Amino acid sequence: MATPGDRSRSVRAADLRWRGALAVLGEMRREPGVTRAAVARRLGLSTGSATEITSRLRDLALLAETPAATASRGRPTSVLTPHPDGPVVIAVDLRQEDWRCAVAALDGRPAVAEAGTHRSRDPEQVIGTVAGAVGRLRDRYGGRVRAISVAIAATVRHGGVAQSSVLGWDAVDLAALAGDPGTPLLIGNDATLAGLAEARQGVAAGAATVLHVTVEVGVGGTLVVDGRPLHGATGAGGEFGHLPFGDPGLRCPCGARGCWDLAVDGRAIARHLGDPPPRDPRTYAEQALARTDPAARAAVGRAASALGGGVAGLINALDPAVVTLGGLAGSLRDAAGPQFAAALTDGLMRFRRPDPPPVLPAALGRDGALHGAAVIGLDHLLTEEGLTAWAALHLETPPSISKIN
Template sequence: MTAPLHDNRPGTSGARLPDTQHGMRRRNLSRVMHAVAAHGPLSRAAVASRIGLTRAAVSTLVDELIRSGLLDELGPERPGRVGRPGSALAVSARGPVGIGAEVGVDHLAVCAVDLRGETRARAVRRVGNRGRSPEPVLRELAALVRRVCDDARGAGMTPAGLAVAVPGLVARGTRTLVRAPNLGWHDLDLEPLLLSELPLTVDNEANFGALAELWLGDGIPEDFLHVSAEIGIGAALIVDGRLLRGTRGFAGELGHIPVRAEGPPCPCGGRGCLEQYAGEVAVLRAAGLEPGEDRLGLLAERAAAGDKAVRRALRGAGAAMGIALTGAVNLLDPEAVVLGGALSRLAPWLLPSLERELTGRTGGRACGVTVSGLGPDGPLLGAAHSVVRAVLDDPVGVGAAG
């Protein structure tokens, strides 16, 4: 009987810091950074009051963060307040940046986000990656990463890490893409192919999309189910502000919840999975359209133009999603379901039938369904912000390595 004593893992960095003087100092440095990043500019006194430490303790921490180039002192606050004027602190615009990258089925994208959360550089390449072999695709991605890093360094910033979003399952704690059916890749370790000198993390695009929603979304709760789709249908679960990854890293396979137990067979081995009713291939077939590039865009366009077959197909997909989500909501009791990624464009035609099923089947007790404001940019932003948050979570450790 061993006990999970304390879980000090901050954000997504996963580091379990020892409960010592040294560990406490590192955690408090992180608290100062998070407070200033989220609410700055702030005076030392305001930081102290926000994080519940004495002003003297905060001053020591702040001095270390200024020396490390992570915080800037903006000069004295404007007069008019009682007492000695404090100097406002802000997160440095010339410190570390997080590099996010995305391998999409029809594009590659890279961006650099600074500690304030601002995108400072960006590169995108439209290219059909389906069926291409991984080597040239990742060579092209590496070239985009180098270009964005050079831009960031040219502006005085230091890339602190690279996070790559991929459209498939990634084994937990590795950089190995286990299956990406829509690219045709499997069991692929990305690290040797990316040849990046930066610390590298790789994760499913649905996971990064959900984290982006958590960190950047407007009015998003700390418990939600984030549903996204490109060709397949993925989901990611945020519970108490953390991503639920699953034992192997494969949690969130909403697309393979059985919607009709005796339905058509699915390549996963199941029958009547949600993807057989609401995946791109199924919806195109129901709408009488052929597969091709940017079919979700085409569906949105036709639906907006009033195409009856397309609207009927999306209604059916929404109803199937409502049935699968009834199971998910009963199991997880989230505060909200968020439709993100490419699904956000189709929401107007999916939502009515989805909500009808979900509300009807839960006796009106289910949570609400909302649509992401981040749209298709979610996974890329989530990747870059995951690096930024790793810096904020352990500022002197990661910052020093950058």
């Protein structure tokens, strides 16, 4: 008869086997196209252990192996890739003017499958249209869909949409996007998820503390610490655009006065040029950035200065190792570099000026939020519970834990 000590040792051993499987899948995700030999070296696995783990993962349709092209005469190895019949997540990017649905396998690379522009801002119509696209993907991939994750241009609180000033929405329910109530629906702010993607797989990969600032319609972002964004008490953290860095005489659509949002995007540039508020501030800003006339240059310079000063304030408050600029933020800095740099330097505390954190353009561009949505979906899947559920679905009978390492 097994004693409590025997059972405890068995559980600890099972945990270690799970860790090995998750670690291998994590390396495949961190570096798509990685070889089995490289994974074994990084994780300190023997050749036999690496072969055994990857064999079990192949049996569970979690990874596939193809011969690696190598110039050396050493022992042959293989490239690890997602299994063609393996689990996937559906990633949705719901923006001010349009939406996209993508499918991501275990390497985290979202492939856009459907996209469209909003015919109306009515939330019921927008959500219905996107739900239709998600439903078609669910029909195509069946039980392989393990989560649906949504990046949305909105304040996300308690896992749902609290407000979207750019879409003109108050609280809305996105549950219709899941279709099947048994499929997890994960919702995140688009700027937060873009910052998460930059910290995990973009220009800031490997940095312990990353400040991401993005400009689309307004300003968003996040602080990512050790690969996790700081959400705050209710999940609504990172609403940088609603810091009072702007003109206190201006009322923001969010309800507050003096929001930074209104000082840096296309609405600010239009105001400086004496134009009416644009319906599509992002497109307006792109057009203004392309102009060379003095009036446009001056308006862009004022927005870039407001951006630089605000970034300095965030650096002072949050002490990041790296700052990444997404959306139009990098374009604003490029178009008015001296104004941005002067405002950034002037806004920094004196001790920071000799060695400020690097301010880098985001590597993922407008796909950052979509990549971030894939990240949170895969984070949900790549857990002991997630893999156990997949194994139970994939095999006729649920395997013991020792058979899914």
